[in-house]
Amino acid sequence: xxxxxxxxxxxxxxxxxxxxxxxxxxxxxxxxxxxxxxxxxxxxxxxxxxxxxxxxxxxxxxxxxxxxxxxxxxxxxxxxxxxxxxxxxxxxxxxxxxxxxxxxxxxxxxxxxxxxxxxxxxxxxxxxxxxxxxxxxxxxxxxxxxxx
Amino acid sequence: xxxxxxxxxxxxxxxxxxxxxxxxxxxxxxxxxxxxxxxxxxxxxxxxxxxxxxxxxxxxxxxxxxxxxxxxxxxxxxxxxxxxxxxxxxxxxxxxxxxxxxxxxxxxxxxxxxxxxxxxxxxxxxxxxxxxxxxxxxxxxxxxxxxxxxxxxxxxxxxxxx
Numbered sequence: 001x002x003x004x005x006x007x008x009x010x011x012x013x014x015x016x017x018x019x020x021x022x023x024x025x026x027x028x029x030x031x032x033x034x035x036x037x038x039x040x041x042x043x044x045x046x047x048x049x050x051x052x053x054x055x056x057x058x059x060x061x062x063x064x065x066x067x068x069x070x071x072x073x074x075x076x077x078x079x080x081x082x083x084x085x086x087x088x089x090x091x092x093x094x095x096x097x098x099x100x101x102x103x104x105x106x107x108x109x110x111x112x113x114x115x116x117x118x119x120x121x122x123x124x125x126x127x128x129x130x131x132x133x134x135x136x137x138x139x140x141x142x143x144x145x146x147x148x
Numbered sequence: 149x150x151x152x153x154x155x156x157x158x159x160x161x162x163x164x165x166x167x168x169x170x171x172x173x174x175x176x177x178x179x180x181x182x183x184x185x186x187x188x189x190x191x192x193x194x195x196x197x198x199x200x201x202x203x204x205x206x207x208x209x210x211x212x213x214x215x216x217x218x219x220x221x222x223x224x225x226x227x228x229x230x231x232x233x234x235x236x237x238x239x240x241x242x243x244x245x246x247x248x249x250x251x252x253x254x255x256x257x258x259x260x261x262x263x264x265x266x267x268x269x270x271x272x273x274x275x276x277x278x279x280x281x282x283x284x285x286x287x288x289x290x291x292x293x294x295x296x297x298x299x300x301x302x303x304x305x306x307x308x309x310x
Binding site for chain 1: 190197293303
């Protein structure tokens with residue numbers, strides 16, 4: 001009996017005492033906001049009777065998060081005769097290089113980093129030219145960007 | 149003579165009674181053991197953009213004498229190198245991950261960044277209110293392309309003998 005007690009005592013004395021460790025996690029985070037520039041032509045002259053006029057290419061350049069994209073949409077204001085308010089408007093459309101109507105485009109993070117350009121053309125139908133009256137026509141294309 | 153004999157007998161009886169008393173002492177140890185207890189105060193999230201004086205430590209602790217509670221960065225932290233530089237990785241990355249770096253300091257010591265396996269916080273004794281230390285970070289370094297960057301930090305707490 002004494003021997004067993006002694007063994008137990010020795011075991012208690014010499015056994016290593018475990019150190020219990022507890023772990024917890026912290027998420028460290030920071031967000032760098034998107035920073036981009038849309039480049040568009042400020043002015044474009046159109047030759048009389050021109051069916052298709054090339055515009056300087058538009059582009060989005062800058063830094064977007066991988067899950068972000070910049071959408072560029074247009075709003076057109078038809079060309080009006082500034083010298084003759086009774087003259088019919090001169091409607092136009094924008095097309096891409098495949099001659100598809102272009103109303104909006106999207107640039108993802110890689111496109112913005114690569115500064116991808118899009119070639120656009122201003123198209124006016126022959127019929128519209130035939131309806132036009134003498135005078136200076138002015139129209140407007142408003143480009144709007146949004147992050148998606 | 150009778151009185152003498154009576155006194156003698158009383159004396160003999162008294163002596164022999166005293167001789168039969170045996171004292172046997174035994175001890176009983178009364179033990180009540182209160183184990184160490186502590187509640188850690190470790191932030192679940194630290195936003196470096198909106199740093200709101202993060203703190204780390206205990207909400208309360210009750211530590212045995214000759215022992216101390218220590219908190220350190222775990223050796224399992226993959227986002228921290230041996231010099232204590234923390235790497236944050238851009239989320240939702242499709243190509244090569246963009247990274248930013250920072251360093252973390254405690255107790256207002258801006259000279260020695262916190263490193264893995266090196267305790268930076270200690271608590272002793274008993275406190276119902278606990279004790280804490282503030283955490284600070286160096287300015288984010290890197291190219292900084294847009295996005296959300298994360299790093300997971302694992303803190304380990306253990307009670308050790310002094």
